[in-house]
Amino acid sequence: MEKARTVPDSYPLSLNTLVIGCNQKTTRDPIMNLSEAEILTALDELKTRDLVRPASGSRVARFEHNFQRGVGVFEQAAVLLGMLMLRGPQTAGELRLNTERWYRFADISSVDGFLEELQERSEEKGGPLVVKLPRAPGAREQRWAHLMCGPVDVEALAAGGGGAAPSANTSMLEARVVVLENEVAQLRATVDKLCAELGIANATSTTESPLSPS
The missing domain is CATH 1.10.10.10 (Winged helix-like DNA-binding domain superfamily/Winged helix DNA-binding domain)
Known part of the structure; x- marks a missing residue:
């Protein structure tokens, strides 16, 4: 729902970008650390509830939300x-x-x-x-x-209280981080595809994104 509005060029989302979005460390409560298998299981359940649907027109499997209509x-x-x-x-x-x-x-x-x-x-x-x-x-x-x-x-x-509302500068910075994270995800997907076509190993596939907090 967030990515559809904030980074429409990257939407619908592939499994790779879903993993990055679900495990984002900024502006999240709770913060999660989900595996691909857990996300696929969740997608299957959401599809049965008509809250997620597969997107057509792409060689890579992509997914889009149907939240507004599904919940009514x-x-x-x-x-x-x-x-x-x-x-x-x-x-x-x-x-x-x-x-x-x-x-x-x-x-x-x-x-x-x-x-x-x-x-x-x-x-x-x-x-x-x-x-x-x-x-x-x-x-x-x-x-x-x-x-x-x-x-x-x-x-x-x-x-539990809760933090104060973020300042405008903080919100803008966090938004820029989200955009950069999605751009990195797209670049990684492109590199993975090129490496697979060339039959060579991709050393970046296991390297943590520099944008992700350690």
Whole structure:
């Protein structure tokens, strides 16, 4: 969902770029370390739920999300849910800032409006998809958490606090890192293909990306 909006030239995603995206260390909560096998298993499950579908027109297997239609939500709601899944609980203000490259919300009240709709979603449509957490000690605003993985421990999340909203400069730097990571992934895929056609070993295939934190 993120890459479709932020790096459309690299989308739909190959298995290689999916691994890089899933294991990204910046702007992620939780941070994951998934193998290709685990990602393939997850893709199979998502396909059965009509949340992911194979993309056509490429010799390399690629995948694209079908989240908005599969879950049955508006684009704005899908954007908010995607950001909550990527970065964990956030305030409406943080969500507005963090989703700017995905969708430009007019103001914080519009973000709150869509979140409240998701919280009040009827059981006929599948029930609530977000929950508003109790105000954490010392916090001025309440945070929201997604329910895509089922009920959450509201007390534990509320007690967990959370970092302040990133500055504009930090967000821009993180966005540039994401773009560079995807460009490196594309270059690696091209080198792998050339090496395979030439029948030579590729020393870079096992080398960690210089953009990845050690």
